[in-house]
Amino acid sequence: xxxxxxxxxxxxxxxxxxxxxxxxxxxxxxxWTFRDLDEVDAVYEGREAGxxxxxxxxxxxxxxxALFAALHRAESAVACASGMSALSATFLGLLGSGDKVVAxxxxxxxxxxxxxxxxxxxxxxxTIDIGDVAGVKRALKGAKLLLxxxxxxxxxxxxxxxxxxxxAHQAGAMVVVDNTxxxxxxxxxxxxxxxxVMESLTKFINGHSDVMLGAVAGKKDLIxxxxxxxxxxxxxxxxxxxxxxxRGAETxxxxxERASRSALELAQFLERHPKVRRVHYPGLPSHADxxxxxxxxxxxxxxxxxxELEPSRTSVNALLHHxxxxxxxxxxxxxxxxxxxxxxxxxxxxxxxEREALGLHDGFLRMSVGIERLEDLRADLMQAxxxx
Numbered sequence: 001x002x003x004x005x006x007x008x009x010x011x012x013x014x015x016x017x018x019x020x021x022x023x024x025x026x027x028x029x030x031x032w033t034f035r036d037l038d039e040v041d042a043v044y045e046g047r048e049a050g051x052x053x054x055x056x057x058x059x060x061x062x063x064x065x066a067l068f069a070a071l072h073r074a075e076s077a078v079a080c081a082s083g084m085s086a087l088s089a090t091f092l093g094l095l096g097s098g099d100k101v102v103a104x105x106x107x108x109x110x111x112x113x114x115x116x117x118x119x120x121x122x123x124x125x126x127t128i129d130i131g132d133v134a135g136v137k138r139a140l141k142g143a144k145l146l147l148x149x150x151x152x153x154x155x156x157x158x159x160x161x162x163x164x165x166x167x168a169h170q171a172g173a174m175v176v177v178d179n180t181x182x183x184x185x186x187x188x189x190x191x192x193x194x195x196x197v198m199e200s201l202t203k204f205i206n207g208h209s210d211v212m213l214g215a216v217a218g219k220k221d222l223i224x225x226x227x228x229x230x231x232x233x234x235x236x237x238x239x240x241x242x243x244x245x246x247r248g249a250e251t252x253x254x255x256x257e258r259a260s261r262s263a264l265e266l267a268q269f270l271e272r273h274p275k276v277r278r279v280h281y282p283g284l285p286s287h288a289d290x291x292x293x294x295x296x297x298x299x300x301x302x303x304x305x306x307x308e309l310e311p312s313r314t315s316v317n318a319l320l321h322h323x324x325x326x327x328x329x330x331x332x333x334x335x336x337x338x339x340x341x342x343x344x345x346x347x348x349x350x351x352x353x354e355r356e357a358l359g360l361h362d363g364f365l366r367m368s369v370g371i372e373r374l375e376d377l378r379a380d381l382m383q384a385x386x387x388x
Contacts, residue, residue: 023247024059024060024063024243024246026060026239026240026243027051027058027059027060027239028239028240029051029054029058029239030053030054031053031054032050032051032052032053034050054236054238054239055231055234055236056231056236057079057231057236058239058242059239060239060240060242060243060246061079061236061237061239061242063242063243063246064079064201064213064215064242064245064246065077065078065079065215067246067249068199068201068205068215068217069217071184071188071205071249071252072179072184072188072189072190072197072217073188073190073191074190074197074217074218074219075218075219075220075223076217076218076219076220076223076224077215077216077217077218077223078215078216078223078226078227078230079201079213079214079215079236079237079242080213080214080215080216080230080235080236080237081212081213081214081235081236081237082200082202082212082213082214082237083178083180083198083199083200083201083202083203083213083214084110084111084114084200084214085214085230085235086198086199086200086214086215086216086230086235087111087114087176087178087198087214087216088114088235089216089226089227089229089230089233089235090176090196090198090216090226091114091115091118091123092229092233093222093225093226093227093228093229093230094144094145094174094222094225094226095118095123095144095145096122096123097121097122097123098122098123098124099122099123099124099144099145100123100124100125100126100142100143100144100145101115101118101123101124101125101126101143101144101145101146101147102125102126102127102128102136102139102140102143102145102146102147102168102173103115103125103126103127103128103146103147103148104127104128104129104130104147104148104149104152104157104159105127105128105129105130105357105358106130106149106152106153106155106157106358107127107147107149107152107153107178108149108153108178108346109342109346109347109348109349109350110346110349111147111178112127112350113349115147126139126143130148130152130157130159130160130164131157131288131289133160133163133164133167136164136167137167137171140167140168140171140173141171142171143168143171143172143173144173144174145173145174145175145176146164146165146168146173146174146175146176147176147177147178148161148164148175148176148177148178149177149178149179149180149181150177150178150179150180150181150182150186150187150189150296150297151181151182151282151293151297151302151304152181153180153181153342153346153366154280154304154306154340154342154346154347154360154364154366155280155306155358155359156181156280156281156282156287156289156304156305156306157288157289158282158289158292158293158296158297159289159292159296160292160295160296161175161177161187161189161192161193161194161296162192162193162295162296165192165193165194165195166193169193174195174196174222175193175194175195175196176194176195176196176197176198177189177194177196177197177198178198178199178200179197179198179199180198180199180200180203180204180333181203181302181304181332182297182302183199183203183204183205183252183256183302184252185204185252185253185256185257185260185299186256186260186297186298186299186300186301186302187296187297187298190217190218192296194218195218195219195222196216196217196218196222196223197216197217197218198214198215198216198217199214199215200213200214200333201213201214201215201245202214202331202333203331203332203333203334204252204255204256204303204333205245205248205249205252205333206244206245206248206249206333207248207249207251207252207255207333207334207335208244208248208334208335209329209331209333209334209335209336210244211237211241211244211245211248212237212241213237213241213242213245255335255371256299256302256303257299257300258371259303259369259370259371260299260300260301260302260303260369261300261374262303262369262371262372262374262377263281263283263300263301263302263303263304263305263367263369264281264283264300264301265374265378266305266367266369266374266377266378266381267279267281267283267284267305267307268284269378269381269382270305270307270381271284271286273382273385275309275385275388276307276308276309276385277307277308277309277310277363278307278308279305279306279307279308280305280306280307280308281301281305281306282297282301282302283300283301303333303368303369303370304332304366304367304368304369305366305367305369306364306365306366306367307365307367308359308361308363308364308365309363309365309388310363310388311361311362311363311364312362312363313362315363315388316341316362316363316365318387318388319365319384319385319387319388320339320384321387322383322384322386322387323339323380323381323384324380324383324384325337325372325376325377325380326338326339326367326377326380326381326384327339328340328341330345330346331368332366332368333368334368334370335370335371336370336372337367337368337369337370337372337377338367338368338370339365339366339367339368340365340366340367340368341364341365341366342355342360342364342366343355343360343361343362343364346366347360
């Protein structure tokens, strides 16, 4: 008779149902069994579907990757533990010593820091103004990669993706775009000539501020180079978070439709308010890239906007202390509307001179618009601005 200790380990057997569950199961296992060495070879070589080890990915990872690839109509995708790990895997998979990266000067602060880190390994980075097409063309000479954001963090600059992609390809460079602010609802960057599209799935894809995930999508040959690095260096996430992101993505269109519609209304309201010095939103005719955004973005102009109060921490704190629904949170893309302060969060690691050059003074605020009732959000901003 089997001993209690053996039964405790091996007794939990259940038949695999032949019919499929409505909600996909969570494969919370770090390791997987094999019939024999032939099956090991078949799974490693892709001749049979199977899982190997948590770091190689689970069925939940594969489901999320299939979803992200489908949303961007890409050949393939790889899911990672965060947007930054997805970008890092991309850089490490595609770049080497002596390569040159041309990057928008308006990138997310952590992205700029990673590019600086790559300088220690012989990768050169040149930052450019995406609106200066002639300058971009000059900078691309000898470049391996052009790095852009569909809508930049936090000034919402929108690059002319078709034009810049064409210039990069003429120069022999690949184009990688961080599409986090737009999501596939507002932009399928690959359709504009981009080679690889990355998103922090923590944000709009998941939509509930409860996971850390990122993904890259594009042609299979490029994705496999990135996947090799992600697996080798342990840059993948856990299956539960992948499952949460797949679940959250089911409401992506509903959330984005409402949030982007509210964002436009709030941008128009803030632009008229006497306490607000300037609003950055590509849906406003006053935005420098409004016409470009009309070409690159679809279904509206997305759920992110930024606005400027007087350059004073005191004014920002006065606003924050009087808001009822809108909270300070150093992320974005959730169902709730939040504010962020780039000078003390996403771009705090830049020098004061670098922040000043980008206009990120102490009164600059970034807003991620959620799905609350528009009238409540507008009223909340109105009463809080009275205290500034």
